[in-house]
Amino acid sequence: MVALLTAATAVTLLLMVPFIGRAITGPTIFDRVVALNGMGTMIPVLLVLIGLLYNREDMFVDMALALFLLNLFMTLLIARHVRDKVVEG
Amino acid sequence: MSELLAGLLIVTGVFFLAIGALGFVRLPDVFCRMHVTGIIDTLGAPLVMLGAAVYLGAQLVSIKLLLATLFLIFTSPLIGHLLARAAIEGGHKPQLVADDSAGEPAPRDAGGDGA
Numbered sequence: 001m002v003a004l005l006t007a008a009t010a011v012t013l014l015l016m017v018p019f020i021g022r023a024i025t026g027p028t029i030f031d032r033v034v035a036l037n038g039m040g041t042m043i044p045v046l047l048v049l050i051g052l053l054y055n056r057e058d059m060f061v062d063m064a065l066a067l068f069l070l071n072l073f074m075t076l077l078i079a080r081h082v083r084d085k086v087v088e089g
Numbered sequence: 090m091s092e093l094l095a096g097l098l099i100v101t102g103v104f105f106l107a108i109g110a111l112g113f114v115r116l117p118d119v120f121c122r123m124h125v126t127g128i129i130d131t132l133g134a135p136l137v138m139l140g141a142a143v144y145l146g147a148q149l150v151s152i153k154l155l156l157a158t159l160f161l162i163f164t165s166p167l168i169g170h171l172l173a174r175a176a177i178e179g180g181h182k183p184q185l186v187a188d189d190s191a192g193e194p195a196p197r198d199a200g201g202d203g204a
Contacts (some may be wrong), residue, residue: 001144004096008103008137014104015110022113022122030119033092037168038113038126042106045134048141048154049099057141057150065157070162076171083175087195 002053009049016042029082033075042070091143099141106133119176120183121171130165178200 016039023035044064051060105128116152134155140150174182 001092001096004099008099011103012106015106018110018114021100028119028178028181030172031122032173034122034126034172035121035122037172038109038129041126041130041134044157045102045106045137048138052141057145059155060193061150061153065153065160068157068160068164072168075168079172083179084093086179 006048007052009046009053012042012046012049016046033078033082035061036078037071037075040067040075044068044071091146091148095144098143102133102136102138102140105129105136108113109133119181119183123172123176125168127165130161130168134161155201 019035019039020044023032023039028034044067047060047064048057048065051057051064054060068072107130110123111124112128116122118127138154138158138161142154145151147155
């Protein structure tokens with residue numbers, strides 16, 4: 001089970017690379033916001049897996065929960081702000 | 090038995106995360122990428138967290154994981170809707186034309202009612 005958890009953590013960490021690349025070189029600003037949202041979903045998953053790996057899931061699950069909440073409001077506010085900036089020019 | 094089920098759930102979830110990341114590289118449009126992010130939100134992350142809850146058994150942490158899964162399932166459509174609406178109001182048009190539809194009739198326009 002530890003080997004499977006290590007492999008899952010490593011694969012999830014590797015799967016962050018497309019999102020980081022898209023957030024850096026996105027053609028439009030909305031691509032970057034969507035990439036940020038995807039990263040904000042995958043980082044708490046990574047935290048849960050790391051918590052299982054280190055047997056400290058009580059602490060890491062709380063951190064993942066807080067990051068899910070932050071991801072929701074961050075994406076909401078950044079989307080509204082970018083929309084207003086683009087519309088006003 | 091419980092470990093087997095947990096491993097199966099975690100592997101399936103990571104598989105869907107990989108599908109999401111692959112589509113995020115390959116798809117051409119903002120809206121297509123948003124749709125793939127929806128796959129990550131509704132299948133990838135909840136399956137991994139359900140697998141973690143099954144692996145941990147009956148504890149308080151498992152209930153927290155289930156609540157986080159429920160929260161993610163509820164808020165993912167909200168985020169998708171807000172992002173798509175912001176992108177449309179910011180001037181993006183969805184590309185509905187398929188490249189390989191040579192002999193097919195012309196694709197319909199994007200529905201014009203913004204609202």
